[in-house]
Amino acid sequence: MKTKTSFTRSRLIPGIVIIVTGLLIFLLFAINTQPQVTSRFGMNISASSEAIQIPDLVVPAQTGIYVLALVTVFFGAWQMARGIRSTGALIGIVAFSFVASFLIWATQGKSFNMVGMLSSSLVRATPIALAALCGVISERAAVVNIGIEGTMLLSAQAAVISATVSHNLYVGLVVAILTGGLVAAFHAFMVIRFKVNQIVSGVAINIFATGATSFISSRYLEKHTDLFNNSGTFPIISIPLLSKIPILGPVLFENSLVVYLTMLLVVVLQVVLFYTPWGLRTRAVGEHPKAADTLGIDVFFVRYVNVIIGGMIAGLGGAYFTIGSVGRFDEVMTAGKGFIGLAAMIFGKWNPVGAFTSSLIFGFTDSLQVKMQILGTPIPSEFLLMAPYIVTMIVLTGIVGRAMPPAADGEPYEKQ
Amino acid sequence: MKKIFAFLSLLVVASMLLTACGGTTSSAFKVGQVTDLGGIDDKSFNASAWLGVENAQKELGVTGKYLESQGQSDYAKNIQQFLDEDTNLIVTVGFLLGVDTAKAALANPETKFAIVDYAYPDCWPGAAVGKDCGSDKEIANVLGLTFQTDQAAFLAGYLAAGMTKTGKVATYGGLNIPTVTIFMKGFEAGVKYYNQQKGTNVEVLGWNTAAADGVFAGNFESTDDGRSLAESFVQEGADIILPVAGPVGLGSAAVCKETGNCLVIGVDADWYETAAEYKDVVLTSVLKKINVAVYDAVKRAKDGTFKGGVATYTIKDGGVDIAPYHDFDSKVSAELKAEVEAAKKALIDGSLTVDGVLAK
């Protein structure tokens, strides 16, 4: 069925949007760029990196932006005339052109380290990804856990205290994971057993966690830093050979334990969810708990286990903040990462790989924001600091089409 | 049900009685500190001021207490609480308490006040006294404690410029507020002075006095932000970082320690001591001895030598300074040490000035 309206909707509007983006690139960036100035992008994370060093990328600023603007307009025209099938590709092209021209504009006459930014994108994405994975695993079983932020905060504190007291980072890691599991178990108990509104329970956990960690922090951690709050961090582990690959090596294979664990978890969870009996049951419970129940699946058990495992993942995320990053606990140090993780989960369509990918987008925004501050763009730093939050909102409004949550998400199951 | 309510009301009455008669009035000299929003454990000026009170407790036998402010309206309330307890000296921390401190001081001339990072008179032409500003003249019972931190930061900048191997040094702040940016301005000035003296071209990342903007973490809490900022600075080629963001800076120290790619310069206190876990990477610290200033104020108040006005702590009296090099003593060349000393002397005798002095 081809009606006139379907033509308008599917081709014309996106095409116009793309062309306007192209013009914006021209107006915002190209005009404000001096001719003959270049932008230099570093392609080595640092001189001391194990990776094979490669030359920096030098782009003539004005020409580069003109090319990107033209490419964008070209794609817009193509979209209007012929239509481009993949929405993902469309958005990719537009986003890439815009970000790239922005970078070239901001870097004109200066240089900045591109690979470094990618590397910190991954690191910045790690706690977000862990929060998102926690969300994926519990929401696939239809339990919304908005208390991830608080769970991470409590785990972060538990990790640093136990690691400091035991002088063993691995003890801290285990304690963090257990703490996360425990908090999640509480949440699960509240929402499954007592049918507390899932979001309300999560918010309560967040408020409680903020109060409790601040209380413990001011009562004990600050007074006896060496006794409780000085754990050290997991070292960077370079994977032999792989870390020598230019660009990819330093980004992917020179990281700390928590980052590797996160990448591993993404793969494991993806396989578990879609290729194992447990995953099948989890998804069934999230989509149609009654159907699962009639097939003899214990809906409550599946939910408990998933929420608790999710909590343990969030616990690992909490560990990242302290023993994975800075070796000490400070009040409200999670700074909203748990919530951004939830947005990443939604953007990633409740898939582990998707959630990880969208976490990377947030990590990228965040490290880009830092780089922009360092480069001294005329945008006030306060506005640059808003970037990750604004991106979260844009992503949530579903520019890429509305993601469908698991059908029973957030609904308590009533067993008769 | 009735029982529960009855029990509750009993509890209320009981505790009322208990506290009503249990109020012990000691004759000790009482010091009360009102923090600003950072709270007592901000690892910055609130903590430093409290250290001064604690030292006074130990050495002068006074009793000290603090009240944390969670919002703007708590300032007046907390000061009032201390007034109600007949506190002898009230130490308020931070410029945000400026107006409330002045009001309370004017209304309670018997009570002594000390305010950190602020001083009276603080009014400008056309400002309404008691509203826009605290007072248009000195207040006899308030001692303002201010610090020429930029002088110390200047020396740190000079030192950093001399120590950098990459030709780039960096600084960042928590929020874009004057007590933070004064460090960054001084630091930049020091580097520029070094360049001027040596004809070098050491770059400062993270602050630009002309634009009055630079790199900020946006908070004083997220140590992870400190980590990522340091990583980014290192990627851009900086190897010495001055973080002016309370505990956030410790995240930077952590990453330097982990990678060995960078050094940090501590702020407020000597991080070699207060953050000993990172002592291998602490080149020096920009000292802002609030604790000493507060201790002095307590001492004077107790001795009866307290006088209102301003006590400005400068490089001259050692109220601001840079910390010893400790482990880096051997790594800093004798020549550079001498130059830093010379700059310090020049600052003391006034032959050298720093731009961006803390405005009044």
Place this chain on the structure above:
Amino acid sequence: MTEKPIQPKKEEKAPASGQIRQALLVPALAVLTGLIIGAIIIIITNEKAATAYGNFFGDPLAALFASWEAVATAYGSLLVGSFGDPGKIINGLGILFSTGDSSKFIRALYPLSESLVTATPYIFAGLSVALGFRAGLFNVGAEGQLFIGTLASAFVGYSLVGLPWFIHLPLAILAGALGGALWGAIPGYLKAKTGAHEVVNTIMMNWIAFRLSDWLLNGPMKAPGFRPITPQIETSAELPRFFADPLRINWGFILALLAAYGVYWLLFKTTIGFEIRSVGLNPDAARYSGMSIVRNTVLVMALSGALSGLAGTAHVLGVDRWVGQGFSAGYGFDAIALALLGNSHPLGVVLAALLFGTLRSGATRMQSMAGIPIDIISIIQGLVIIFVAAPAIIRWLYRLRNIKSDTTVMVRGWGK
């Protein structure tokens, strides 16, 4: 599948007193339980009590006495800090009757005045969240809306000079309401149009508001001088105080009570409220009946934002009269607990706000006299939310039967 007609229970308007007792029972017990757990935490963290418990078998009485002392000191000073010292009040009364000099008496009421001052923004913010709950919207963004509202009213308050108070004051109040309304309407619109969940979006809007206020206070709205604060508002924009300094109780409190009545009237006596409640309880049926979900969602979020904005407005115009960085003590976050505690009913919210106002206000004295970190209040708040949201726990703890489960939907899952 419908079974035999269920005989409806005879419950034509139950006597009002019984209803009120029913409605108060769970919240009252929740607060009591929260305070008891708070007491346990105080005992555990009290060094004297801890030492005494170390020797529990040697001298159990000492341990119990130490516990009692710790709790009594803490909560006793909390009470005195909230309501005033009974001795001083009686003394003041005596002076008032004997000499007619009311100053001592009024001065003794200072703690009570402070409690009401703290309760004022709580009432507004609590109403804001409660109104959202009534429409099935969870406004976690009250804090950000409060920031924007405060800044807007402060701006009108200081920038317009020479107006008579009866024009200036209403203008400043209106500006505060509009500022908050704008900040609330954005996530409301996004929710209505794209389904982006308001919980995540309002949290993001909070962060954006914080950064924006950092920038405003440091730039466009900065007062002369070096401090990042706004100028003082004009006298003509001030909400008048009832007594001389230091009593800060002002007309804001009366406004808050009026707002509570206004929200009650709106919700239960008007067609607008009828729509809001219908949309909240069953959006599908509301849509079928011709109500616009989009309009109601935006309207409720805007009204909710306006109330949050007024929370800050009342504070800045009545108490602080200037705005500095981080001026709010987290009223917007505490408001969630208030709305839950008050069962999303304006009267309940007022009672809850009075309770929390006194708690918060008294906490200052508790902090000073008993050395209990103020964070304990957050812990108690988190606990109270959990208990109120899960009446089953309270029922189980206190062996109660037949508590009517409440019918407010409060909040829905993602994309629904």
Place this chain on the structure above:
Amino acid sequence: MPVLELKGITKAFPGVLANDHISLTLEDGEILALLGENGAGKTTLMNILYGLYKPDEGEILVRGKNADIHEPNDAIRCGIGMVHQHFMLIPVMTVTENVMLGIEPVKNGLFLDREKVARRIREISEQYGLEVDPNAYVKDLPVGTQQRVEIIKVLYRQADILILDEPTAVLTPQEVEGLFKILHTLVQKGKSIIFITHKLKEVMAIANRITVLRGGRSVGTVLPAEMNPEKLASLMVGRQVSLVVEKAEAKPQGMTLEVKDLFVRDDHGNLVVNNITFEVHAGEVLGIAGVQGNGQTELVYSLTGLLPSLSGTIHVAGKPIQNTSPRHILEQGVAHVPEDRQKHGLVLTFPIHDNMVLCTYYLAPFARGVVLQEQEILATSEKLAKQYDVRTPSVFVNAGTLSGGNQQKIIIAREFSRPIKLLIASQPTRGLDVGSIEYIHNRIIEKRDEGTAVLLISSELDEILALSDRIAVMYKGQFVDIVPAASVTKEYLGLLMAGIKPENAPAAPSGQRTIEVDL
């Protein structure tokens, strides 16, 4: 020995005794029909048998042995399988995944062995004539096929006692035929079947024996040979029921609803209403027949403003209403009795009086400006509750506490008491008891005779035949045909519902007639 025996099963819900000492037996290789009207306790009884509910009293014997059934797993172990009225299938999963769920075979000790299950499904398909593609997603399958998947699920678990709960409710007459064929095959291969229904003719056609339930009690087991529909009906309802809807011939007047070239997409972007044109005149009932999910819901949504249309026009009494708001459409005199009364028709946690004014609360006399006039609302609600026979102690009672029939009467009262030109009634009697059905049918005809145009959407062919003056049959978003009700047979409609339009329509029986309502 009977394969299954239920003895004295009793189950009470708050306020209702759903099963009162019910006993029944199922012999090996027979089809036992469990007959009863809605609310008689059939589903409760079967849920007990399947372990979803716990009985308060009574025991279950499987092949003479006492079976302890506490959860579905126990029932499955005893060889009991159930095909639920609302399919227990997960739309976003494949047939294979749905079938294997709960007893997943694994390969390499960890991973789902989908191939193995798919093979087994093909085997079962062949054995019992249940054709289905194991790799298809359930959401893409037609209802009849989904039912086959449900049966395969049961057979995959090697059940020999099958319970089918109202299996024909969603099928076309032809599909019903097919299902009966499958059931016969199953019985031949040694399975025993309990067939739950409230439809008399089906019972007569398929059952070996019939156990009749009424008001939670078993009122006896009979053989179809000894019965006729009238007798069965009075057994089932407990009184003589009139099986016909008395109605005079319609006197259609001017055009009230006019739909032209309508196209509608659903939320997922599928074209679900595909070029539909029709009109409804004042004083006539146009019935839309068709298997559920052929676009009827979306058609109604677009008529009532709940879903935008892509193109085409809709006029009510001459005014265009396409893509306007629901409120605007209601104000044009359109009444809507929604398909899902609890979800769409009522705010269950509102008292009756608020539900009575759910669409008119903003109009005089219920509101003055924005202020609600409570006295008016109460007075009107009380009047309506009386007039429309809503059985409730007072109008302050929450709608959610009433029975389905009374809930529907609230909606009827609300919609019919407004001045309306067009009534759109979707599945107006679904799940109701006979008394309520009779009442609602009579009211609809009454409304027609007053000169209202009625658009009736129902998946119950009998209801359509009983009430309509003309019948449109919808298939895959299109009207296959619109025929006069008086001249059409059920079989012919069945063909249309399957999307087949025979060349020569069967000869119409002449004269005015009334059509039986199959209860």
